[in-house]
Amino acid sequence: MDERDYYEESETLKPANLSCLHCHQTDTYELRWIVRTKKKALGGRADEQDRVRFAKARSYMSRRDDVVQCKNPRCRKRFEISGVQSVVFL
Ligand SMILES: [Zn+2]
Numbered sequence: 001m002d003e004r005d006y007y008e009e010s011e012t013l014k015p016a017n018l019s020c021l022h023c024h025q026t027d028t029y030e031l032r033w034i035v036r037t038k039k040k041a042l043g044g045r046a047d048e049q050d051r052v053r054f055a056k057a058r059s060y061m062s063r064r065d066d067v068v069q070c071k072n073p074r075c076r077k078r079f080e081i082s083g084v085q086s087v088v089f090l
Helices: 048-056
Strands: 007-019 026-038 060-063 067-069 078-080 087-089
Antiparallel strands (some): 026 060
C-alpha cells in the first residue's frame, strides 16, 4: 500500500506573514497546504507491515507553496518562503 492510502487528502489555505527578500516589505500571504488526515481504519488490502506503519502514522499538513510573488506593486518579484515550516503535525 502507498503511504497516501493511510490518509484522506484535502487542501487548505493558511495566512502567513512573510517579508520579501528583495524589497523587505512584509505582507500576509495565503499559503496552500495539503492536509492529510489519518483514516479511521485501513482498507482490506492492508498487510501486517501496513498495519504497523498505519499505527505510527499521524495526521499532518504539508506546505505546497515554496515561493510567493511579492505583493508590493513596485517589486512583484518571486521569493522563496522562509521561516515557515514545510510539515506540521496535527
Ligand atoms: Zn518585494
